[in-house]
Amino acid sequence: MPSYKLIYFDVRGLAEVSRFLFYLSSTPFQDYEVSDAEWLTLQGKTPYGKLPILEVDGKTLAQSFAIARYLAREFGFAGNSPFECALVDALGDQFKDYWGELFPYFATCAGIKEFGNSNILRREVGEPARDKFFTMLERVAKENGSNGHLVGDSLTWIDLTVADHITTLNNFSDGFVDDRFPAVLAVREKVMNDPRLTEYLAKRPKRYF
């Protein structure tokens, strides 16, 4: 088995889906958290000046979605056919587009970068982005049979991505993703109740995002 080292900051953020994938597959890995001081010297050595990165037997891979997709394919959480994998990827790309729209609200709530008053940003940025994206997700989840998965009949990295993202949105604003999106919330419930994650979810630090 390869040696895996996941390098990121001490947040869930862009690495939590990959952490989930390691726990779901019972794959040993080093969950390495970089301090702010260490980041100053590490940054120039990363492929794109950003975290997370994943080291696989010492070879470095960057970009959170590329990392998650790679691990998901290795461990069997990418979809049950090439076409299912592509449908998962398409939702991932759609998530990225949504993320671009959401970012001023997200970054302000997370304290990463201040774009203005968070209440105003919630109304003018967060809610429109949420309504558009989650309405689409709800339709996708329903068309997939409301079986607790967004694609096919198995757990994939896009289910994990959406599940963890809802945790963050509801931390920022309680009930932000509410029961107007029951099929999406069912995806989240299925992830958060997966017995392979129970131990990790119980022991992980409480983190705002």
Add this chain to the structure above:
Amino acid sequence: MPSYKLIYFDVRGLAEVSRFLFYLSSTPFQDYEVSDAEWLTLQGKTPYGKLPILEVDGKTLAQSFAIARYLAREFGFAGNSPFECALVDALGDQFKDYWGELFPYFATCAGIKEFGNSNILRREVGEPARDKFFTMLERVAKENGSNGHLVGDSLTWIDLTVADHITTLNNFSDGFVDDRFPAVLAVREKVMNDPRLTEYLAKRPKRYF
């Protein structure tokens, strides 16, 4: 062999890489170009209200990168190992980040949406985005051995993506991507001189983007 129908507007844009993949693999496909009038009725039937979409035996896939990756994996242009595929994906994600930075300049030049004076946008948006992204690409291409590929020793969909994008940038502003980036330009040369593309490149309409 599945029946493929690629649906997009009459531009290279977000579909040209997939068109390249069909020609590279000698795979028959329907290259369906939607008129503006037709788009009004089609839009509501697409997964995310956007083009391109790909129909594979009648099943619909959206998002240009998901489509390109799917076809690249089917036809053997995604990388020679799972890790190479992931490195290609990471560059794709990095391209998406760059694209978000470039967009005001791109959209203004392409006449999609006006963000201001194109000369000012070139200086304040286009050139900084180019310098950051292409400096990174140049390093990646050099570290890969300046062999005309960005990852490994075979043609992948990220080579195609970068090659076609340079065509567009240099249409917008002659010499925008110049010989400060020789290893990246070598990637483009290799794509544009691939004998499997000769016939298509000769016959395709001249398109600005």
